[in-house]
Amino acid sequence: MTAPPxxxxxxxxxxxxxxxxxxxxxxxxxEVPAGSVFGFLGPxxxxxxxxxxxxxxxxxxxxxxxxxxxxxxGEGEPNRRGLFGYLDQDPRFHGWMTPRELLDLVGxxxxxxxxxxxxxxxxxxxxxxxxxxxxxxxxxxxxxxRQRLGVAQAILNRPPIVLLDEPVxxxxxxxxxxxxxxxxxxxxxxxxxxxTHILTDVxxxxxxxxxxxxxxxxxxxxxxxxxxxxxRPIYRVEPEDGQLDAFARLTExxxxxxxxxxxxxxxxxxxxxxxxxxxxxxxxxxxVAAHGxxxxxxxxxxxxxxxxxxxxxxxxxxxxxxxx
Amino acid sequence: xxxxxxxxxxxxxxxxxxxxVLVVAVVFTAIGIGSPLLARYTPELVKALAGDQFxxxxxxxxxxxxxxxxxxxxxxxxxxxxxxxxxxxxxxEKERGTAxxxxxxxxxxxxxxxxxxxxxxxxxxxxxxxxxxxxxxYTLILFEALPPLGWAAxxxxxxxxxxxxxxxxxxxxxxxxxxxxxxxxxxxxxxxxAIVSALPSVGAFTPGGLDAPGAALAVGKDPGxxxxxxxxxxxxxxxxFWIAWLAFRRQEL
Numbered sequence: 001m002t003a004p005p006x007x008x009x010x011x012x013x014x015x016x017x018x019x020x021x022x023x024x025x026x027x028x029x030x031e032v033p034a035g036s037v038f039g040f041l042g043p044x045x046x047x048x049x050x051x052x053x054x055x056x057x058x059x060x061x062x063x064x065x066x067x068x069x070x071x072x073x074g075e076g077e078p079n080r081r082g083l084f085g086y087l088d089q090d091p092r093f094h095g096w097m098t099p100r101e102l103l104d105l106v107g108x109x110x111x112x113x114x115x116x117x118x119x120x121x122x123x124x125x126x127x128x129x130x131x132x133x134x135x136x137x138x139x140x141x142x143x144x145x146r147q148r149l150g151v152a153q154a155i156l157n158r159p160p161i162v163l164l165d166e167p168v169x170x171x172x173x174x175x176x177x178x179x180x181x182x183x184x185x186x187x188x189x190x191x192x193x194x195x196t197h198i199l200t201d202v203x204x205x206x207x208x209x210x211x212x213x214x215x216x217x218x219x220x221x222x223x224x225x226x227x228x229x230x231x232r233p234i235y236r237v238e239p240e241d242g243q244l245d246a247f248a249r250l251t252e253x254x255x256x257x258x259x260x261x262x263x264x265x266x267x268x269x270x271x272x273x274x275x276x277x278x279x280x281x282x283x284x285x286x287x288v289a290a291h292g293x294x295x296x297x298x299x300x301x302x303x304x305x306x307x308x309x310x311x312x313x314x315x316x317x318x319x320x321x322x323x324x
Numbered sequence: 325x326x327x328x329x330x331x332x333x334x335x336x337x338x339x340x341x342x343x344x345v346l347v348v349a350v351v352f353t354a355i356g357i358g359s360p361l362l363a364r365y366t367p368e369l370v371k372a373l374a375g376d377q378f379x380x381x382x383x384x385x386x387x388x389x390x391x392x393x394x395x396x397x398x399x400x401x402x403x404x405x406x407x408x409x410x411x412x413x414x415x416x417e418k419e420r421g422t423a424x425x426x427x428x429x430x431x432x433x434x435x436x437x438x439x440x441x442x443x444x445x446x447x448x449x450x451x452x453x454x455x456x457x458x459x460x461x462y463t464l465i466l467f468e469a470l471p472p473l474g475w476a477a478x479x480x481x482x483x484x485x486x487x488x489x490x491x492x493x494x495x496x497x498x499x500x501x502x503x504x505x506x507x508x509x510x511x512x513x514x515x516x517x518a519i520v521s522a523l524p525s526v527g528a529f530t531p532g533g534l535d536a537p538g539a540a541l542a543v544g545k546d547p548g549x550x551x552x553x554x555x556x557x558x559x560x561x562x563x564x565f566w567i568a569w570l571a572f573r574r575q576e577l
């Protein structure tokens with residue numbers, strides 16, 4: 001049932017979800033090409049989880065349509081669910097089961113034979129690095145281990161489409177790298193729709209992205225295209241030590257400057273996004289000089305997805321916001 | 325009913341692992357053994373407590389008293405056990421998110437529900453089987469031998485009654501996201517049915533109305549019309565399940 005390459009594995013047309021007066025998802029039009037690892041980006045409450053839950057039929061759409069591998073959502077249930085694997089953003093399991101028992105149940109629900117179940121369970125546990133804990137009650141597993149188990153159950157039947165909602169949010173840095181590698185490897189054989197608000201994860205594994213904000217699709221496309229289309233020149237400005245007041249005044253002035261689109265502060269100084277004005281670099285340096293700030297670093301950097309995100313959404317991805 | 329076999333296997337395993345079967349078995353066995361004991365020794369206990377100051381005339385206890393005690397105890401502790409078993413069955417899975425995990429797999433919502441109700445019925449069956457065996461044995465020791473088939477028929481009617489109470493709580497568990505709300509619905513239904521069972525024309529068709537024919541069967545007497553009330557109760561369970569399915573099939577998880 002895998003859609004041929006270049007065909008859309010996931011299609012949403014004017015997909016809408018309202019909860020009373022709250023519009024969680026507003027007429028989403030989206031196509032996810034078969035075989036891609038697709039990053040679904042947005043701040044908290046943007047509508048990412050709602051979209052994934054609509055695709056899995058856990059919630060019903062208020063309007064519009066969606067299809068996975070050409071099969072409309074809501075048709076051919078529950079057999080349609082063999083087309084996708086799904087990981088919830090907060091995966092919950094029966095604590096009395098062991099990971100192996102859970103995967104055995106999932107394998108049975110997918111109609112796998114005993115031999116097939118045995119080999120797939122071993123393979124999935126190995127893939128997510130959970131073999132050693134496979135016979136422990138799930139209630140005794142850490143949050144990260146449960147998230148790994150969530151990925152294992154989502155890929156057990158090697159589905160053509162894998163829907164992952166925040167799949168690395170509970171993992172430690174090492175586990176995060178491992179899991180991102182698992183997701184990257186899934187691409188090609190499966191279509192992966194991967195929701196997150198951690199932009200560096202998307203940059204690491206995704207070839208395409210969609211950015212959602214307040215339930216609306218802001219943009220979608222190949223990662224490189226988006227960087228070309230939206231990213232503005234970025235300058236990193238790092239002062240010498242001991243110039244707190246002067247640097248604070250410079251920061252204020254930069255925020256008010258017409259050629260500056262965004263200023264983000266960090267311990268390493270400022271990241272200043274400027275408009276396309278050809279003289280922006282020179283004007284920036286002139287402002288630095290006018291405030292008498294001595295610099296340690298002044299460099300033009302390659303724009304990142306975060307810069308695109310900030311440009312389009314206008315705030316940090318991890319900024320708290322009401323959940324959808 | 326896609327996925328029913330796998331889900332039933334999981335539910336039965338859950339009843340075992342979470343020791344619900346064990347608890348129900350202990351409660352029902354205690355009722356089974358304790359009821360004839362209570363029937364046999366209550367008159368002597370009453371006499372001993374009264375002392376020499378009062379003269380209480382208590383007729384000698386019979387096997388029918390043991391049966392009556394058994395039915396009364398199961399009508400209270402047994403029904404409460406059935407309610408406790410069913411109250412969290414669906415509500416807890418919805419609240420914890422485990423229902424969402426399973427219902428993104430190829431399993432129908434009907435199969436999801438039916439597996440749970442069947443597992444509850446199976447647990448009650450195991451408990452009732454042990455309770456009935458214990459009750460029969462102690463009645464035999466303390467009183468007399470009763471017809472085993474009649475005793476088994478009584479246990480069968482009791483099972484239907486307990487499943488009927490469990491199914492009403494189960495419906496509450498489907499309709500709400502809280503075990504307590506489900507229990508309240510179950511207990512409310514128990515109270516309403518207890519009131520209805522006192523009505524002369526319809527009382528025989530309530531779950532509690534199965535007690536009288538059950539008692540008659542246990543002591544080898546004519547139970548009167550039992551098929552009608554039995555079928556009404558079975559149809560009631562099926563109807564309640566159907567309503568639960570109608571409510572659950574469109575619920576958002």
